[in-house]
Amino acid sequence: MNCRKHTRTEKYFIQTFGCQMNVHDSEVMSGLLEQSGYERASAPEEADLILLNTCCVRENAENRLYGHLGNLKPIKDQRPETIIGVCGCMAQQAEQQERIRDKFPYIDLVFGTHNLHRLPELIQEIKQTGVGRLFEVWAEGERAEDLPARRDNPYQAWVNIIYGCNNFCTYCIVPYVRGREKSRRPEKILAEVERLAKEGVKEVTLLGQNVNSYGLDFPPAKSMDFPDLLAKINKIDGISRIRFQTSHPKDLSDKLIQEMAEGEKICEHIHLPVQAGSDKILTAMNRKYTREHYLNLIRKLRAAIPEIIITTDLIVGFPGEEEADFMDTLSLVQEVGYDGAFTFAYSPRAGTKAASLPGQVEEEVKMERLHRLIEVTNSLAKASNLRQVGKVEKILVEGASEKRPEIYSGRTRGNKLVLFDPTTHSRIKRAEDLIGKEITVYIKEGLTYTLKGRIVE
Ligand code: SF4
Numbered sequence: 001m002n003c004r005k006h007t008r009t010e011k012y013f014i015q016t017f018g019c020q021m022n023v024h025d026s027e028v029m030s031g032l033l034e035q036s037g038y039e040r041a042s043a044p045e046e047a048d049l050i051l052l053n054t055c056c057v058r059e060n061a062e063n064r065l066y067g068h069l070g071n072l073k074p075i076k077d078q079r080p081e082t083i084i085g086v087c088g089c090m091a092q093q094a095e096q097q098e099r100i101r102d103k104f105p106y107i108d109l110v111f112g113t114h115n116l117h118r119l120p121e122l123i124q125e126i127k128q129t130g131v132g133r134l135f136e137v138w139a140e141g142e143r144a145e146d147l148p149a150r151r152d153n154p155y156q157a158w159v160n161i162i163y164g165c166n167n168f169c170t171y172c173i174v175p176y177v178r179g180r181e182k183s184r185r186p187e188k189i190l191a192e193v194e195r196l197a198k199e200g201v202k203e204v205t206l207l208g209q210n211v212n213s214y215g216l217d218f219p220p221a222k223s224m225d226f227p228d229l230l231a232k233i234n235k236i237d238g239i240s241r242i243r244f245q246t247s248h249p250k251d252l253s254d255k256l257i258q259e260m261a262e263g264e265k266i267c268e269h270i271h272l273p274v275q276a277g278s279d280k281i282l283t284a285m286n287r288k289y290t291r292e293h294y295l296n297l298i299r300k301l302r303a304a305i306p307e308i309i310i311t312t313d314l315i316v317g318f319p320g321e322e323e324a325d326f327m328d329t330l331s332l333v334q335e336v337g338y339d340g341a342f343t344f345a346y347s348p349r350a351g352t353k354a355a356s357l358p359g360q361v362e363e364e365v366k367m368e369r370l371h372r373l374i375e376v377t378n379s380l381a382k383a384s385n386l387r388q389v390g391k392v393e394k395i396l397v398e399g400a401s402e403k404r405p406e407i408y409s410g411r412t413r414g415n416k417l418v419l420f421d422p423t424t425h426s427r428i429k430r431a432e433d434l435i436g437k438e439i440t441v442y443i444k445e446g447l448t449y450t451l452k453g454r455i456v457e
Contacts, residue, residue: 010048011041017065018055020245021207022088024149024158026053029087029119031148036120040150044075049083049123054090056173058347065090069104076106083126085109087116091137092177093351101135112137113178117144140179145188155396155436157201161189161229162208167248169275170286170353171318171346174209183214186224190232197238202436203396204233206244212251227259234263240438241396241413242266246273250288252297261304268305269415272297273313277332278325281318284357291332298336309384309414311340316373317366318346319357326369333376339384339414341377345370378448385446388416392442392456397434408434409450410441418443418453428455 012033016026029051030040041047052068055061065086072084084107090096092112100107108126111118115138126134143163151157164179165172193204206229208214214226226244233242242265249272260266272294276282279290301308314333316326333341345366348355395410395418408422408431420441422431441453 009037009039011046012038012049012051013041013044013047014051014053015044015068016053017061018053018057018089020158020205021160021209022053022055024160024207025088025113025116026051027149027151027158028147029053029116030150032117032119034150035148036123044072047082049085050075051085051087054086054088056090056093056096056177056349058344058349060347062090062096069100069107073106083108083123085111087111087119088113089174089177092139093173095350097135097137101133105133108133110135110137114138114141114143117147143182143184145184153398154200156203156205156398157196158205158207159189159192159196160184160208161206161211161226161244162214165209166213167210167288168286168353170284170357171315171349173349173352176351178209181210181213181217183217186215186229186232189229190236193233193236193239197236200238200436202239202438203241203243204239206230206233206242208244208246210246210248210251211244212247212253212256225253225255227253227255230256230259230263230266234265240265243269243415245271247271249274249294249297254300257297257300257304260301260308267413267415268307269309269311269413270301271311271313274332274336275313275315276318276321276325277329278321279328281321281325281329284320285315285318285354291328295332295335307414309339309416310336311342311415312336312338313342313344314373314377315344315346316369317361319354319361320359321346321361321369326372330373330376333373333380337384338377338380339416340381343370343373343377382446382448385416385448385451387446388412388443388451389446390443392440393418393453394438395441395453396438397436399435400431410439412451416451417449418451420453420455422455424454 014026016022044050054065075082086107091110097110100110111122122134162181162183164181165175166181168175212226214229215224274294275285277291393412395412397410401407407419409417409419411417418441422428422434440456442456443451443453445452
């Protein structure tokens with residue numbers, strides 16, 4: 001018997017964990033659901049369909065997911081017709097599928113990253129055929145093209161250019177769950193960016209686990225690499241800012257640095273994860289570059305683009321890391337003088353090589369190193385922000401702050417967040433008219449994580 005018939009408009013709620021790739025996947029799932037007649041719900045309690053888009057990169061993301069799944073049980077008890085689904089990276093792992101199957105019998109649907117375009121059909125299947133629980137996870141597959149996306153911000157958009165990863169860093173689960181690198185066809189990417197520009201998007205961020213290896217999987221006859229793609233996107237009318245993430249240092253070519261310097265729409269910011277400053281640890285991580293190679297890239301980037309903002313990811317406490325290795329990380333961080341950094345204490349992921357390496361570092365030591373590292377990265381971030389004081393910058397206005405709606409924010413081309421009071425400009429009648437516009441601000445104050453600015457009349 002089908003007990004899932006509704007006469008009112010059905011609502012969906014998606015909770016997203018993890019990186020920008022997941023955030024964008026959730027935008028696509030929202031687009032697919034809205035195309036099928038669903039409306040967005042503001043809370044899981046009012047939704048007919050609840051999806052958890054999961055991440056498995058860090059262990060705490062996994063623990064958080066299972067906590068959330070537990071919290072959804074009362075909703076299912078109260079309204080058994082609610083469909084609850086799990087998707088994303090964790091859903092790609094057989095052991096997690098088993099765990100959900102055994103321990104969470106009220107989860108109706110599990111699907112993966114390769115078949116998210118099948119979401120409307122999967123829901124229909126559950127509703128119409130009364131199949132009960134449906135687990136459909138593809139180990140690999142061609143990502144469907146031309147899927148709709150529901151973006152919260154009409155002026156900024158994420159565009160996938162490459163899926164998967166070939167690098168097998170020893171601490172990372174991504175290649176096992178997202179599969180091997182597969183570049184999207186350039187004509188599809190360019191058509192998408194042109195369409196976004198026509199819809200009013202000003203800034204695109206090109207996404208991939210490693211955007212720098214874009215096109216390496218194309219047959220040579222049709223070859224196009226990442227700098228070529230950037231050059232083409234740079235010519236698209238209406239787009240004024242191009243960003244990209246993430247860049248693997250081993251694939252950051254001179255050609256790319258040159259294109260970044262020459263393409264006037266390519267923002268002066270690079271996120272270049274170094275992870276560690278010791279060659280011994282970089283080798284154990286299988287990062288395939290040395291400290292010196294990385295520092296040389298930084299020198300080239302700064303020579304080509306003097307105002308470039310450089311941010312990174314860092315891991316402390318990787319197996320085998322001794323105090324001297326950690327000091328190498330600290331000295332590299334100082335030498336580069338990063339403008340910002342995401343810092344992590346290593347946590348072993350089941351299924352990765354590093355999880356079984358000897359020399360696992362004690363938790364207490366990891367935390368102590370992490371605190372020392374954060375002290376250094378915070379003071380560098382503050383110094384970087386103080387260097388911006390007195391500059392006049394263009395920012396793309398994002399909107400009002402949630403906590404203080406009288407304060408607006410926008411980002412510089414270097415990706416620095418600038419807070420400003422829109423009412424201080426005599427010619428601005430409605431602050432919300434600024435959203436999505438590029439305006440000029442004078443930077444008057446530099447804090448650790450943000451800048452404060454004043455609109456230039
Ligand atoms: S480059 Fe390394 S860290 Fe990044 S996704 Fe690939 S394996 Fe993971």
